[in-house]
Amino acid sequence: MIPHSYMIRLCLNSIVLTVLLAAILLARKAFKHQLTPRIRYHLWFLFLFVLAVPFVPCSVMFPGCAVKLLQFLGGSFSSGNTGTIGAAYQTAASTEYILQDFSVSVSRAAPPALPSVLTGIWMAGMGFMAGFNIYSCQKIRQLKKSSLPLQNKEVRDLFKKCREESGIKKEIPVYSSAYISSPIAAGLWKPCIIVPIHMLSELSQKEIRYILLHELIHCKHKDLLVNRLMALAQIIYWFHPLVWFAFREMRSDREIACDSSVLSMLEPDSYFDYGSTLINFAEKISLFSYSAARIGGSKKEIKKRILNIACYRRESRWYQVKSRILFTVITVVVLGCTPVLSADAYTGSQYVFASDNVTELDLTSYFCGYKGSFVLYELNSDQYCIYNREAGTRRVSPDSTYKIYSALAALEHGSITPEASLRSWDGTSYPFNSWNHDQTLDSAMEHSVNWYFTALDEKTGLPRLKQCLDSISYGNRDLSGGLGRYWLESSLKISPVEQVKLLARFCQDKLPFRQETIKAVKESIFLSSSKGASLYGKTGTGTVDGENVNGWFIGFVESGGETYVFATNIQGEAQANGTTAGKITMDILNDREIYTQLP
Incomplete structure:
Protein backbone atom coordinates (compact mmCIF):
# COMPACT_ATOMS: atom_id res chain seq x y z
CA MET A 1 0.00 0.00 0.00
CA ILE A 2 1.16 3.53 -0.79
CA PRO A 3 2.29 5.33 2.42
CA HIS A 4 -0.39 7.56 3.92
CA SER A 5 2.06 10.46 3.71
CA TYR A 6 1.55 10.56 -0.06
CA MET A 7 -2.19 10.79 0.39
CA ILE A 8 -1.70 13.66 2.84
CA ARG A 9 0.57 15.43 0.34
CA LEU A 10 -1.97 14.87 -2.45
CA CYS A 11 -4.72 16.36 -0.28
CA LEU A 12 -2.52 19.33 0.59
CA ASN A 13 -1.53 19.71 -3.06
CA SER A 14 -5.21 19.71 -4.05
CA ILE A 15 -5.73 22.83 -1.96
CA VAL A 16 -2.69 24.53 -3.48
CA LEU A 17 -3.74 23.51 -7.00
CA THR A 18 -7.02 25.31 -6.48
CA VAL A 19 -5.18 28.49 -5.51
CA LEU A 20 -2.67 28.13 -8.36
CA LEU A 21 -5.41 27.51 -10.92
CA ALA A 22 -7.20 30.65 -9.78
CA ALA A 23 -3.90 32.56 -10.01
CA ILE A 24 -3.24 31.32 -13.56
CA LEU A 25 -6.73 32.19 -14.72
CA LEU A 26 -6.40 35.62 -13.09
CA ALA A 27 -2.98 36.19 -14.70
CA ARG A 28 -4.36 35.20 -18.13
CA LYS A 29 -7.13 37.74 -17.75
CA ALA A 30 -5.16 40.53 -16.05
CA PHE A 31 -2.21 40.31 -18.45
CA LYS A 32 -4.21 39.35 -21.51
CA HIS A 33 -2.60 42.09 -23.58
CA GLN A 34 0.88 41.72 -22.04
CA LEU A 35 1.38 37.96 -22.49
CA THR A 36 1.91 36.37 -25.88
CA PRO A 37 -0.26 33.31 -26.71
CA ARG A 38 2.80 31.07 -26.36
CA ILE A 39 3.60 32.46 -22.88
CA ARG A 40 -0.04 32.13 -21.81
CA TYR A 41 0.23 28.47 -22.73
CA HIS A 42 3.53 28.11 -20.88
CA LEU A 43 1.84 29.29 -17.68
CA TRP A 44 0.20 25.87 -17.55
CA PHE A 45 3.62 24.23 -17.27
CA LEU A 46 3.79 25.71 -13.77
CA PHE A 47 0.56 23.85 -13.03
CA LEU A 48 2.12 20.63 -14.35
CA PHE A 49 5.17 21.23 -12.18
CA VAL A 50 3.10 21.65 -9.02
CA LEU A 51 1.27 18.40 -9.84
CA ALA A 52 4.64 16.60 -9.69
CA VAL A 53 5.96 18.29 -6.54
CA PRO A 54 4.49 15.85 -3.95
CA PHE A 55 6.59 13.09 -5.52
CA VAL A 56 9.82 15.08 -5.83
CA PRO A 57 12.36 15.20 -2.96
CA CYS A 58 13.02 18.71 -1.73
CA SER A 59 16.77 18.11 -2.13
CA VAL A 60 16.42 18.27 -5.93
CA MET A 61 14.80 21.72 -5.76
CA PHE A 62 16.15 24.96 -4.41
CA PRO A 63 14.99 25.98 -0.93
CA GLY A 64 11.49 27.44 -0.81
CA CYS A 65 10.47 30.62 0.94
CA ALA A 66 7.01 29.47 1.87
CA VAL A 67 5.86 28.64 5.36
CA LYS A 68 4.62 25.07 5.87
CA LEU A 69 0.90 25.00 5.15
CA LEU A 70 0.07 21.85 7.01
CA GLN A 71 1.73 19.91 9.79
CA PHE A 72 1.71 16.19 10.17
CA LEU A 73 -1.87 15.11 10.79
CA GLY A 74 -2.16 12.97 13.90
CA GLY A 75 0.46 11.44 16.18
CA SER A 76 2.50 8.46 15.11
CA PHE A 77 2.47 6.86 18.53
CA SER A 78 0.03 6.03 21.25
CA SER A 79 0.19 8.37 24.20
CA GLY A 80 -1.37 5.71 26.36
CA ASN A 81 1.61 3.41 25.95
CA THR A 82 4.12 6.12 26.76
CA GLY A 83 2.17 7.20 29.80
CA THR A 84 2.82 3.96 31.70
CA ILE A 85 6.49 4.70 32.13
CA GLY A 86 7.47 1.94 34.51
CA ALA A 87 6.21 -0.82 32.19
CA ALA A 88 7.56 0.69 29.00
CA TYR A 89 11.25 1.24 29.71
CA GLN A 90 13.70 -1.08 28.02
CA THR A 91 17.43 -0.90 28.48
CA ALA A 92 20.17 -0.62 25.95
CA ALA A 93 22.94 -0.23 28.50
CA SER A 94 26.46 -0.10 27.17
CA THR A 95 29.25 -2.27 28.41
CA GLU A 96 31.44 0.78 28.14
CA TYR A 97 30.76 3.18 30.98
CA ILE A 98 31.17 6.39 29.02
CA LEU A 99 28.68 5.23 26.42
CA GLN A 100 26.00 3.90 28.76
CA ASP A 101 22.62 4.43 27.20
CA PHE A 102 18.98 4.03 28.22
CA SER A 103 15.97 4.14 25.95
CA VAL A 104 12.22 4.18 26.26
CA SER A 105 10.04 1.93 24.14
CA VAL A 106 7.04 3.44 22.42
CA SER A 107 4.32 1.64 20.47
CA ARG A 108 3.06 2.59 17.07
CA ALA A 109 -0.63 3.30 16.94
CA ALA A 110 -2.60 1.27 14.43
CA PRO A 111 -3.27 3.38 11.32
CA PRO A 112 -6.87 4.52 10.91
CA ALA A 113 -8.98 2.64 8.37
CA LEU A 114 -10.18 5.66 6.36
CA PRO A 115 -6.78 6.58 4.81
CA SER A 116 -6.32 2.95 3.76
CA VAL A 117 -9.75 2.88 2.11
CA LEU A 118 -9.12 6.18 0.31
CA THR A 119 -5.71 4.95 -0.81
CA GLY A 120 -7.31 1.82 -2.22
CA ILE A 121 -9.92 3.84 -4.14
CA TRP A 122 -7.22 6.17 -5.46
CA MET A 123 -5.09 3.28 -6.68
CA ALA A 124 -8.10 1.59 -8.31
CA GLY A 125 -8.89 4.83 -10.15
CA MET A 126 -5.28 5.10 -11.29
CA GLY A 127 -5.46 1.55 -12.61
CA PHE A 128 -8.57 2.37 -14.63
CA MET A 129 -7.07 5.57 -16.05
CA ALA A 130 -3.81 3.81 -16.88
CA GLY A 131 -5.76 1.14 -18.74
CA PHE A 132 -7.64 3.79 -20.70
CA ASN A 133 -4.39 5.50 -21.69
CA ILE A 134 -2.79 2.21 -22.73
CA TYR A 135 -5.85 1.54 -24.89
CA SER A 136 -5.57 5.01 -26.44
CA CYS A 137 -1.87 4.50 -27.21
CA GLN A 138 -2.61 1.12 -28.71
CA LYS A 139 -5.23 2.68 -31.00
CA ILE A 140 -2.63 5.22 -32.16
CA GLU A 154 2.67 17.70 -54.92
CA VAL A 155 1.57 17.38 -51.30
CA ARG A 156 4.87 15.72 -50.37
CA ASP A 157 6.77 18.64 -51.89
CA LEU A 158 4.46 21.05 -50.08
CA PHE A 159 5.09 19.21 -46.79
CA LYS A 160 8.86 19.48 -47.28
CA LYS A 161 8.54 23.19 -47.92
CA CYS A 162 6.34 23.62 -44.80
CA ARG A 163 8.86 21.71 -42.70
CA GLU A 164 11.65 24.03 -43.82
CA GLU A 165 9.41 27.04 -43.26
CA SER A 166 8.74 25.86 -39.70
CA GLY A 167 12.46 25.58 -38.96
CA ILE A 168 12.36 21.79 -38.41
CA LYS A 169 15.48 19.99 -39.59
CA LYS A 170 14.48 16.50 -38.41
CA GLU A 171 12.73 14.28 -40.93
CA ILE A 172 9.06 13.83 -40.06
CA PRO A 173 7.08 11.31 -42.13
CA VAL A 174 3.58 12.13 -43.33
CA TYR A 175 0.90 9.47 -43.83
CA SER A 176 -2.66 9.28 -45.04
CA SER A 177 -5.49 7.29 -43.47
CA ALA A 178 -9.14 6.57 -44.12
CA TYR A 179 -9.85 6.03 -40.41
CA ILE A 180 -9.62 9.64 -39.19
CA SER A 181 -11.61 12.74 -39.99
CA SER A 182 -9.16 15.33 -38.63
CA PRO A 183 -5.38 15.65 -39.18
CA ILE A 184 -3.25 14.62 -36.20
CA ALA A 185 0.39 14.59 -35.15
CA ALA A 186 1.27 11.35 -33.38
CA GLY A 187 4.26 9.48 -31.97
CA LEU A 188 6.45 10.37 -28.99
CA TRP A 189 10.00 9.44 -30.04
CA LYS A 190 9.34 9.23 -33.78
CA PRO A 191 6.63 11.79 -34.51
CA CYS A 192 4.65 11.66 -37.71
CA ILE A 193 1.69 13.47 -39.23
CA ILE A 194 -1.40 11.58 -40.37
CA VAL A 195 -3.97 13.27 -42.60
CA PRO A 196 -7.36 11.96 -43.70
CA ILE A 197 -7.40 10.69 -47.29
CA HIS A 198 -10.49 12.67 -48.19
CA MET A 199 -8.67 15.90 -47.26
CA LEU A 200 -6.31 15.52 -50.20
CA SER A 201 -9.15 15.71 -52.68
CA GLU A 202 -11.51 18.05 -50.88
CA LEU A 203 -9.08 20.81 -49.86
CA SER A 204 -7.02 23.24 -51.87
CA GLN A 205 -3.23 23.37 -51.74
CA LYS A 206 -3.46 26.51 -49.63
CA GLU A 207 -5.69 24.83 -47.04
CA ILE A 208 -3.48 21.75 -46.94
CA ARG A 209 -0.51 24.02 -46.32
CA TYR A 210 -2.25 25.58 -43.31
CA ILE A 211 -3.00 22.14 -41.86
CA LEU A 212 0.54 20.86 -42.38
CA LEU A 213 2.04 23.99 -40.81
CA HIS A 214 -0.23 23.62 -37.80
CA GLU A 215 0.71 19.99 -37.18
CA LEU A 216 4.41 20.69 -37.73
CA ILE A 217 4.28 23.43 -35.11
CA HIS A 218 2.91 20.84 -32.67
CA CYS A 219 5.91 18.63 -33.41
CA LYS A 220 8.36 21.52 -33.15
CA HIS A 221 7.18 22.50 -29.65
CA LYS A 222 7.15 18.89 -28.32
CA ASP A 223 3.40 18.99 -27.75
CA LEU A 224 3.20 15.22 -28.12
CA LEU A 225 5.51 14.82 -25.10
CA VAL A 226 3.42 17.32 -23.16
CA ASN A 227 0.36 15.23 -24.01
CA ARG A 228 1.97 12.21 -22.35
CA LEU A 229 2.87 14.23 -19.25
CA MET A 230 -0.69 15.48 -19.03
CA ALA A 231 -1.96 11.92 -19.37
CA LEU A 232 0.33 10.78 -16.54
CA ALA A 233 -0.88 13.63 -14.34
CA GLN A 234 -4.51 12.72 -15.05
CA ILE A 235 -3.80 9.12 -14.06
CA ILE A 236 -2.57 10.31 -10.65
CA TYR A 237 -5.09 13.12 -10.18
CA TRP A 238 -8.08 11.40 -11.79
CA PHE A 239 -10.22 12.35 -8.79
CA HIS A 240 -9.58 16.10 -9.05
CA PRO A 241 -12.14 17.95 -11.24
CA LEU A 242 -10.02 21.09 -11.35
CA VAL A 243 -7.16 19.14 -12.94
CA TRP A 244 -9.51 18.04 -15.74
CA PHE A 245 -10.72 21.62 -16.15
CA ALA A 246 -7.16 22.99 -16.15
CA PHE A 247 -6.01 20.54 -18.81
CA ARG A 248 -8.97 21.41 -21.01
CA GLU A 249 -7.97 25.06 -20.77
CA MET A 250 -4.32 24.14 -21.32
CA ARG A 251 -5.19 22.29 -24.55
CA SER A 252 -7.22 25.26 -25.69
CA ASP A 253 -4.34 27.67 -25.01
CA ARG A 254 -1.95 25.30 -26.78
CA GLU A 255 -4.05 25.36 -29.94
CA ILE A 256 -4.26 29.16 -29.80
CA ALA A 257 -0.47 29.35 -29.36
CA CYS A 258 -0.05 27.00 -32.29
CA ASP A 259 -2.41 29.11 -34.41
CA SER A 260 -0.42 32.23 -33.55
CA SER A 261 2.83 30.54 -34.56
CA VAL A 262 1.29 29.61 -37.91
CA LEU A 263 -0.12 33.11 -38.42
CA SER A 264 3.34 34.59 -37.82
CA MET A 265 4.49 32.71 -40.94
CA LEU A 266 1.55 33.85 -43.09
CA GLU A 267 0.75 37.07 -44.85
CA PRO A 268 -2.06 39.14 -43.26
CA ASP A 269 -4.38 38.51 -46.19
CA SER A 270 -4.16 34.75 -45.45
CA TYR A 271 -5.50 35.00 -41.89
CA PHE A 272 -9.12 34.78 -43.03
CA ASP A 273 -8.42 31.68 -45.11
CA TYR A 274 -6.65 30.01 -42.19
CA GLY A 275 -9.69 30.68 -39.98
CA SER A 276 -11.99 29.22 -42.62
CA THR A 277 -9.91 26.05 -42.64
CA LEU A 278 -10.43 25.72 -38.88
CA ILE A 279 -14.18 26.01 -39.29
CA ASN A 280 -14.10 23.09 -41.73
CA PHE A 281 -12.89 20.88 -38.90
CA ALA A 282 -15.17 22.24 -36.16
CA GLU A 283 -17.25 19.03 -36.12
CA LYS A 284 -14.32 16.63 -36.52
CA ILE A 285 -13.07 15.78 -33.06
CA SER A 286 -10.20 13.35 -32.71
CA LEU A 287 -10.56 10.39 -30.32
CA PHE A 288 -6.85 10.36 -29.53
CA SER A 289 -6.44 13.50 -27.43
CA TYR A 290 -4.04 11.83 -24.95
CA SER A 291 -1.54 10.65 -27.53
CA ALA A 292 -1.94 13.03 -30.45
CA ALA A 293 -2.27 16.71 -31.32
CA ARG A 294 -4.82 17.79 -33.89
CA ILE A 295 -6.06 20.85 -35.72
CA GLY A 296 -9.75 20.30 -35.02
CA GLY A 297 -11.65 20.63 -31.76
CA SER A 298 -14.98 21.40 -30.17
CA LYS A 299 -17.13 24.26 -31.43
CA LYS A 300 -16.32 26.25 -28.30
CA GLU A 301 -12.58 25.82 -28.85
CA ILE A 302 -12.88 26.71 -32.53
CA LYS A 303 -14.81 29.87 -31.62
CA LYS A 304 -12.04 31.00 -29.23
CA ARG A 305 -9.43 30.30 -31.87
CA ILE A 306 -11.33 32.19 -34.56
CA LEU A 307 -11.55 35.21 -32.24
CA ASN A 308 -7.81 34.98 -31.65
CA ILE A 309 -7.17 34.88 -35.39
CA ALA A 310 -9.44 37.88 -35.93
CA CYS A 311 -7.55 39.89 -33.29
CA TYR A 312 -4.08 38.67 -34.23
CA ARG A 313 -1.32 41.23 -34.69
CA ARG A 314 2.32 40.45 -35.29
CA GLU A 315 4.29 40.47 -32.05
CA SER A 316 6.81 43.24 -31.63
CA ARG A 317 10.18 42.59 -30.02
CA TRP A 318 9.22 44.63 -26.95
CA TYR A 319 5.95 42.70 -26.62
CA GLN A 320 7.86 39.42 -26.52
CA VAL A 321 10.44 40.71 -24.00
CA LYS A 322 7.74 42.13 -21.72
CA SER A 323 5.85 38.86 -21.85
CA ARG A 324 8.94 36.85 -20.92
CA ILE A 325 9.72 39.13 -17.99
CA LEU A 326 6.22 38.69 -16.60
CA PHE A 327 6.46 34.93 -17.04
CA THR A 328 9.82 34.86 -15.26
CA VAL A 329 8.42 36.76 -12.28
CA ILE A 330 5.44 34.42 -12.02
CA THR A 331 7.70 31.37 -12.32
CA VAL A 332 10.05 32.55 -9.56
CA VAL A 333 7.10 33.09 -7.20
CA VAL A 334 5.64 29.65 -7.89
CA LEU A 335 8.95 27.77 -7.68
CA GLY A 336 9.87 29.61 -4.51
CA CYS A 337 6.71 28.40 -2.78
CA THR A 338 6.34 24.83 -4.01
CA PRO A 339 9.09 23.02 -2.03
CA VAL A 340 6.67 23.16 0.91
CA LEU A 341 4.71 20.45 -0.94
CA SER A 342 7.62 18.23 -1.88
CA ALA A 343 8.13 14.62 -0.87
CA ASP A 344 10.24 15.76 2.05
CA ALA A 345 9.06 19.19 3.02
CA TYR A 346 5.61 18.60 4.45
CA THR A 347 7.13 16.76 7.39
CA GLY A 348 10.43 18.63 7.17
CA SER A 349 12.11 15.25 6.68
CA GLN A 350 15.07 16.44 4.61
CA TYR A 351 17.43 19.25 5.55
CA VAL A 352 18.73 21.29 2.63
CA PHE A 353 22.49 21.46 3.15
CA ALA A 354 24.60 23.51 0.75
CA SER A 355 28.34 23.69 1.39
CA ASP A 356 31.36 23.57 -0.89
CA ASN A 357 33.85 22.49 1.78
CA VAL A 358 32.63 18.88 2.06
CA THR A 359 34.70 15.72 1.72
CA GLU A 360 32.75 12.55 1.04
CA LEU A 361 33.89 9.55 3.10
CA ASP A 362 33.42 5.83 2.55
CA LEU A 363 32.94 4.34 6.03
CA THR A 364 30.78 1.38 5.04
CA SER A 365 33.03 -1.09 6.87
CA TYR A 366 32.46 0.68 10.20
CA PHE A 367 28.67 0.52 10.03
CA CYS A 368 28.51 -3.29 9.87
CA GLY A 369 25.32 -3.45 7.82
CA TYR A 370 23.50 -0.62 9.60
CA LYS A 371 22.01 2.19 7.53
CA GLY A 372 23.25 5.52 8.73
CA SER A 373 25.56 8.48 8.47
CA PHE A 374 28.63 10.01 10.07
CA VAL A 375 29.24 13.76 9.97
CA LEU A 376 32.48 15.37 11.14
CA TYR A 377 33.17 19.11 11.19
CA GLU A 378 36.59 20.63 11.90
CA LEU A 379 35.77 23.92 13.53
CA ASN A 380 38.89 25.94 12.79
CA SER A 381 39.46 24.70 9.25
CA ASP A 382 35.71 24.92 8.44
CA GLN A 383 35.77 21.50 6.77
CA TYR A 384 33.03 18.86 6.68
CA CYS A 385 33.61 15.14 6.23
CA ILE A 386 30.42 13.17 5.57
CA TYR A 387 29.62 9.52 5.08
CA ASN A 388 26.26 9.01 3.32
CA ARG A 389 25.18 12.58 2.66
CA GLU A 390 21.59 11.64 1.95
CA ALA A 391 21.20 10.01 5.38
CA GLY A 392 23.20 12.87 6.90
CA THR A 393 20.54 15.38 5.83
CA ARG A 394 17.52 13.19 6.64
CA ARG A 395 15.66 14.27 9.75
CA VAL A 396 14.85 11.61 12.34
CA SER A 397 13.89 11.62 16.00
CA PRO A 398 16.68 13.01 18.25
CA ASP A 399 15.73 10.80 21.19
CA SER A 400 17.99 11.42 24.22
CA THR A 401 20.39 13.70 22.32
CA TYR A 402 17.66 16.32 22.68
CA LYS A 403 18.36 16.46 26.43
CA ILE A 404 21.28 18.80 25.73
CA TYR A 405 18.82 21.43 24.52
CA SER A 406 16.22 20.63 27.16
CA ALA A 407 18.92 21.48 29.73
CA LEU A 408 19.89 24.67 27.89
CA ALA A 409 16.28 25.88 27.84
CA ALA A 410 15.75 24.99 31.52
CA LEU A 411 18.89 26.83 32.62
CA GLU A 412 18.19 29.84 30.43
CA HIS A 413 14.62 30.27 31.71
CA GLY A 414 15.42 29.59 35.35
CA SER A 415 13.79 26.18 35.71
CA ILE A 416 17.11 25.19 37.29
CA THR A 417 20.44 26.93 37.88
CA PRO A 418 23.98 25.58 37.64
CA GLU A 419 24.19 25.72 41.44
CA ALA A 420 20.69 24.37 42.13
CA SER A 421 19.79 21.72 39.58
CA LEU A 422 18.57 19.08 42.05
CA ARG A 423 15.17 17.51 41.31
CA SER A 424 13.54 15.17 43.82
CA TRP A 425 12.61 11.63 42.83
CA ASP A 426 8.85 11.06 43.27
CA HIS A 447 22.43 8.27 33.26
CA SER A 448 20.04 9.77 30.66
CA VAL A 449 17.22 10.05 33.21
CA ASN A 450 14.04 10.66 31.26
CA TRP A 451 11.86 11.68 34.19
CA TYR A 452 14.31 14.46 35.11
CA PHE A 453 14.24 16.10 31.67
CA THR A 454 10.47 15.64 31.39
CA ALA A 455 10.18 17.54 34.67
CA LEU A 456 12.45 20.29 33.32
CA ASP A 457 10.36 20.60 30.15
CA GLU A 458 7.14 20.77 32.16
CA LYS A 459 8.52 23.59 34.28
CA THR A 460 9.94 25.44 31.29
CA GLY A 461 6.64 25.05 29.41
CA LEU A 462 5.90 24.32 25.76
CA PRO A 463 5.68 27.97 24.64
CA ARG A 464 9.17 28.78 25.93
CA LEU A 465 10.54 25.46 24.65
CA LYS A 466 9.13 26.24 21.20
CA GLN A 467 10.61 29.73 21.35
CA CYS A 468 13.97 28.25 22.31
CA LEU A 469 14.00 25.68 19.48
CA ASP A 470 12.88 28.34 17.01
CA SER A 471 15.69 30.66 18.07
CA ILE A 472 18.36 28.03 17.37
CA SER A 473 16.60 26.43 14.33
CA TYR A 474 16.48 22.98 15.91
CA GLY A 475 15.38 20.56 13.17
CA ASN A 476 11.71 20.77 12.29
CA ARG A 477 10.85 22.35 15.68
CA ASP A 478 7.66 20.29 15.91
CA LEU A 479 6.55 19.75 19.52
CA SER A 480 3.08 18.46 18.66
CA GLY A 481 3.90 15.05 20.15
CA GLY A 482 3.41 16.50 23.62
CA LEU A 483 5.61 17.02 26.69
CA GLY A 484 7.79 14.05 27.51
CA ARG A 485 7.05 12.42 24.14
CA TYR A 486 7.85 14.71 21.20
CA TRP A 487 11.56 13.82 21.22
CA LEU A 488 10.94 10.05 21.60
CA GLU A 489 10.31 8.74 18.07
CA SER A 490 7.50 11.24 17.67
CA SER A 491 7.08 14.70 16.10
CA LEU A 492 10.48 16.36 16.68
CA LYS A 493 13.05 15.56 13.98
CA ILE A 494 16.61 16.61 13.26
CA SER A 495 19.36 15.51 10.85
CA PRO A 496 22.96 14.59 11.69
CA VAL A 497 24.21 17.63 9.76
CA GLU A 498 21.98 19.91 11.82
CA GLN A 499 23.17 18.25 15.02
CA VAL A 500 26.76 19.04 14.04
CA LYS A 501 25.97 22.63 13.05
CA LEU A 502 24.22 23.27 16.36
CA LEU A 503 27.06 21.73 18.40
CA ALA A 504 29.55 23.83 16.42
CA ARG A 505 27.65 26.96 17.45
CA PHE A 506 27.52 25.57 20.99
CA CYS A 507 31.33 25.24 21.03
CA GLN A 508 31.77 28.73 19.59
CA ASP A 509 29.35 30.22 22.13
CA LYS A 510 27.15 31.44 19.26
CA LEU A 511 23.86 30.06 20.57
CA PRO A 512 21.48 32.60 22.18
CA PHE A 513 22.27 31.44 25.73
CA ARG A 514 24.30 32.90 28.57
CA GLN A 515 27.89 31.73 28.97
CA GLU A 516 27.18 30.16 32.36
CA THR A 517 24.35 28.15 30.75
CA ILE A 518 26.65 26.86 28.01
CA LYS A 519 29.35 26.06 30.59
CA ALA A 520 27.00 24.07 32.84
CA VAL A 521 25.68 21.93 29.99
CA LYS A 522 29.17 21.41 28.57
CA GLU A 523 30.35 20.09 31.93
CA SER A 524 27.34 17.75 32.12
CA ILE A 525 28.17 16.05 28.81
CA PHE A 526 31.90 15.61 29.50
CA LEU A 527 32.80 11.94 28.98
CA SER A 528 36.57 11.43 29.24
CA SER A 529 40.07 12.71 28.48
CA SER A 530 42.91 10.96 26.70
CA LYS A 531 46.33 12.14 25.57
CA GLY A 532 45.47 15.81 25.99
CA ALA A 533 42.12 15.53 24.18
CA SER A 534 38.71 15.90 25.84
CA LEU A 535 35.61 14.05 24.65
CA TYR A 536 32.10 15.43 25.13
CA GLY A 537 28.96 13.74 23.93
CA LYS A 538 25.48 12.34 24.33
CA THR A 539 23.96 9.09 23.11
CA GLY A 540 20.35 8.51 22.14
CA THR A 541 18.27 5.46 21.29
CA GLY A 542 14.85 5.21 19.69
CA THR A 543 13.02 2.03 20.73
CA VAL A 544 9.75 1.12 19.03
CA ASP A 545 7.72 -1.92 20.10
CA GLY A 546 10.71 -3.17 22.07
CA GLU A 547 13.19 -2.93 19.18
CA ASN A 548 16.05 -0.44 18.98
CA VAL A 549 15.60 1.22 15.58
CA ASN A 550 17.39 4.57 15.87
CA GLY A 551 20.81 5.13 17.43
CA TRP A 552 22.67 8.41 18.00
CA PHE A 553 26.00 9.56 19.31
CA ILE A 554 26.74 13.27 19.00
CA GLY A 555 29.45 15.40 20.56
CA THR A 563 37.68 21.18 17.84
CA TYR A 564 36.12 18.22 16.03
CA VAL A 565 32.32 18.14 16.09
CA PHE A 566 30.63 14.86 15.15
CA ALA A 567 27.27 13.14 14.84
CA THR A 568 26.62 9.49 14.09
CA ASN A 569 23.16 8.11 13.40
CA ILE A 570 22.28 4.51 12.60
CA GLN A 571 18.98 2.97 11.56
CA GLY A 572 17.91 -0.65 11.71
CA GLU A 573 15.18 -3.06 12.70
CA ALA A 574 17.01 -4.20 15.84
CA GLN A 575 20.02 -3.21 17.97
CA ALA A 576 20.33 0.19 16.30
CA ASN A 577 21.04 2.01 19.54
CA GLY A 578 23.20 4.76 20.97
CA THR A 579 25.74 2.28 22.30
CA THR A 580 26.39 0.88 18.83
CA ALA A 581 26.47 4.38 17.31
CA GLY A 582 28.98 5.36 20.01
CA LYS A 583 31.25 2.39 19.32
CA ILE A 584 31.18 3.15 15.58
CA THR A 585 32.09 6.76 16.32
CA MET A 586 34.91 5.85 18.67
CA ASP A 587 36.43 3.52 16.07
CA ILE A 588 36.29 6.26 13.41
CA LEU A 589 37.78 8.89 15.74
CA ASN A 590 40.52 6.47 16.79
CA ASP A 591 41.46 5.55 13.22
CA ARG A 592 41.50 9.20 12.19
CA GLU A 593 43.73 9.93 15.20
CA ILE A 594 41.26 12.43 16.63
CA TYR A 595 40.60 10.67 19.91
CA THR A 596 42.12 7.47 21.30
CA GLN A 597 40.36 5.88 24.27
CA LEU A 598 42.77 4.75 26.98
CA PRO A 599 42.50 1.02 27.86
Missing part, protein backbone atom coordinates in the same frame (compact mmCIF):
# COMPACT_ATOMS: atom_id res chain seq x y z
CA ARG A 141 -0.13 2.45 -32.89
CA GLN A 142 -2.76 0.57 -34.88
CA LEU A 143 -3.62 3.75 -36.77
CA LYS A 144 0.05 4.32 -37.66
CA LYS A 145 0.41 0.72 -38.84
CA SER A 146 -2.69 0.98 -41.02
CA SER A 147 -1.68 4.36 -42.50
CA LEU A 148 0.10 4.56 -45.83
CA PRO A 149 2.95 6.90 -46.80
CA LEU A 150 1.60 9.92 -48.62
CA GLN A 151 1.69 9.20 -52.35
CA ASN A 152 0.72 12.59 -53.76
CA LYS A 153 3.99 14.15 -54.96
CA GLY A 427 9.21 7.43 44.37
CA THR A 428 8.15 5.85 41.07
CA SER A 429 10.07 2.62 40.58
CA TYR A 430 12.10 2.44 37.37
CA PRO A 431 14.00 -0.56 35.99
CA PHE A 432 17.29 1.34 36.33
CA ASN A 433 18.68 1.80 39.83
CA SER A 434 20.44 4.97 38.75
CA TRP A 435 17.04 6.56 38.08
CA ASN A 436 15.53 5.72 41.46
CA HIS A 437 16.86 8.63 43.47
CA ASP A 438 17.18 12.42 43.36
CA GLN A 439 19.02 13.83 40.36
CA THR A 440 21.18 16.81 39.48
CA LEU A 441 21.84 17.96 35.93
CA ASP A 442 25.17 16.11 35.82
CA SER A 443 23.80 12.79 37.13
CA ALA A 444 20.65 13.00 34.99
CA MET A 445 22.73 13.65 31.85
CA GLU A 446 25.18 10.87 32.75
CA PHE A 556 32.83 17.00 20.03
CA VAL A 557 36.51 16.51 20.78
CA GLU A 558 38.75 19.36 21.90
CA SER A 559 42.31 18.51 20.98
CA GLY A 560 45.11 21.06 20.87
CA GLY A 561 44.03 23.99 18.75
CA GLU A 562 41.22 22.15 16.92
